[in-house]
Amino acid sequence: MRIVIAGGHGQIALRLERLLAARGDEPVGLVRDPGQRGDLEAVGAEAAVLDLESASVDEVAGVLKGAHAVVFAAGAGPNSGAGRKDTVDRAAAVLLADAAERAGVRRYVMVSAMGADATHAGDEVFDVYLRAKGAADDAVRARPGLDWTILRPGMLTDDAGTGLVLLSPSTGRGPVPRDDVAAALAELLDTPSTAGLTLELISGNVPVAVAVRNVAGN
Secondary structure (H helix, E strand, O other): OEEEEEOOOOHHHHHHHHHHHHOOOEEEEEEOOHHHHHHHHHOOOEEEEOOOOOOOHHHHHHHHOOOOEEEEOOOOOOOOOHHHHHHHHHHHHHHHHHHHHHHOOOEEEEEOOOOOOOOOOOOOHHHHHHHHHHHHHHHHHOOOOOEEEEEEEOEEEOOOOOOEEEEEOOOOOOEEEHHHHHHHHHHHHOOHHHOOEEEEEEEOOEEHHHHHHHHHOO
């Protein structure tokens, strides 16, 4: 499969690209900085230089042409202000959905956040982030032209992945290594029957592939 990943230089994205390339897929990472091209190529991914904060729907759709799936793994980052929570965490996700529909790419997997809610109260930047992610999730879920799956990981860590997780519509709070988030994304991409599900992910005691099959009802 040819899979286009927004936020292609992110920590989860690079792990996912490595996994996809290793199993014979064709990962394409969308990046703003052409200087990041080498890092993507090192993990087996193609780099497409495109700024989702300024690109048009047609420009993004052109990159998505021929893809089998898209993954939104972009984020404004922990040190960004409230404005970029909206332009990246919400608007860029919506732009990718618009472009996917225009390019005829139905499969859309969203990396969201635990607690994401468009009606979340509060004035701190993290509150704005949760509202932005929630609004993006709502916008994607409202599209009958997309086979969407939304993944909401718990607290991300750089610990080595165990391959053992808890994946369900509601898990409760907990940590999860980025390695295991990437593994879960790869399995979700392989499991189209997870379309229409919003799932939370934390560390647990079930192998990733089994956890995905269980939520898919397979």
